[in-house]
Amino acid sequence: MHELSYAQALLEEILRLAEENNAKRVVKIHLRIGELLLINPEQLKFCFSAISRGTVAEGAEIEIEFIKPEIVCTKCGRRFDEVIGICDCGGIVSINGGKDFLLKKVEMEVE
Amino acid sequence: MHRIEIEAEHDVLSLNKRLAKENREFLSKHGVIAINVMGAIGSGKTLLIEKTVEALKGEVKIGAILGDVIAKEDYERVVKHGIKAEPLNTGKECHLDAHLVHHVIEKFGDVDVLFIENVGNLICPVDFDLGEKYRVVMVSVTEGDDVVSKHPEIFRLADVIIINKVALAEAVEADVDKMVEDARKLNPKAKIIKMDLKKEIGFEEWLEWLKCALRSRGE
Numbered sequence: 001m002h003e004l005s006y007a008q009a010l011l012e013e014i015l016r017l018a019e020e021n022n023a024k025r026v027v028k029i030h031l032r033i034g035e036l037l038l039i040n041p042e043q044l045k046f047c048f049s050a051i052s053r054g055t056v057a058e059g060a061e062i063e064i065e066f067i068k069p070e071i072v073c074t075k076c077g078r079r080f081d082e083v084i085g086i087c088d089c090g091g092i093v094s095i096n097g098g099k100d101f102l103l104k105k106v107e108m109e110v111e
Numbered sequence: 112m113h114r115i116e117i118e119a120e121h122d123v124l125s126l127n128k129r130l131a132k133e134n135r136e137f138l139s140k141h142g143v144i145a146i147n148v149m150g151a152i153g154s155g156k157t158l159l160i161e162k163t164v165e166a167l168k169g170e171v172k173i174g175a176i177l178g179d180v181i182a183k184e185d186y187e188r189v190v191k192h193g194i195k196a197e198p199l200n201t202g203k204e205c206h207l208d209a210h211l212v213h214h215v216i217e218k219f220g221d222v223d224v225l226f227i228e229n230v231g232n233l234i235c236p237v238d239f240d241l242g243e244k245y246r247v248v249m250v251s252v253t254e255g256d257d258v259v260s261k262h263p264e265i266f267r268l269a270d271v272i273i274i275n276k277v278a279l280a281e282a283v284e285a286d287v288d289k290m291v292e293d294a295r296k297l298n299p300k301a302k303i304i305k306m307d308l309k310k311e312i313g314f315e316e317w318l319e320w321l322k323c324a325l326r327s328r329g330e
Contacts, residue, residue, distance in 0.1 A: 002239075014143075017119060085294065086296055106119055111112060
């Protein structure tokens, strides 16, 4: 379950930000995740809740916004919703984006 | 007590990206071609490395990093062929990452080709750049002829797609042409090789690709 690696990287950054801001509790975490990144959101949330236990991020809500990649035929310009390599016209389809994993915003309680 | 909002704009993958970049710079500086060998369990990844080492002995200096939950078995198979190798135990993890590779990469500055055998599965290793130049994805007909269409992302990002054990296709009722077509549709730029390592099918084609990659080193 590679979501554990992602959850660990995420928790490290959250705890760094919490300490920097003297937070008592992390309330909500906003993420932007590319749709082509192989990540299961439920497993990510589960891993995060498990490893954040006993830290200021315990119980924090995670909100995920998914970002679509741009999938366009380089010959006829047709756009696709799903990954494909060749268009019906025979053109090569280019795929850009959809691979990011950004920590956008963190809401926390401070004194 | 009050609530604040911090605009973080932090790339959660930044650590792996930075270490992959460092690995890539080290390899490029020393003229090493690193190949991330990915694929299903039992698809033939280790045997491909072993046979390649034997075929190019005295001609190309090869090194290997063997990643697995317990990497000892693959490591022992490969070092028997007299090459420099390092086992990387991932423990609980189902993939290698740039950090693990970073620990051992400096031992391989004097090789021409560095094979990095990833943990056997078609999902977890996909989004972890190791700093490699090429990605080879290996599957076999015994995994079912729908294995390519079920895992689009790993095949989309491959430079070479190997469909191994084609001599067994009839016995397991797998349609090799369907697998090739599925791979081509997902990734028209990749080199696709039908192979059977134990029957010497497709192996020369693989060696040709590798030699071509070596010739274009530094370009």
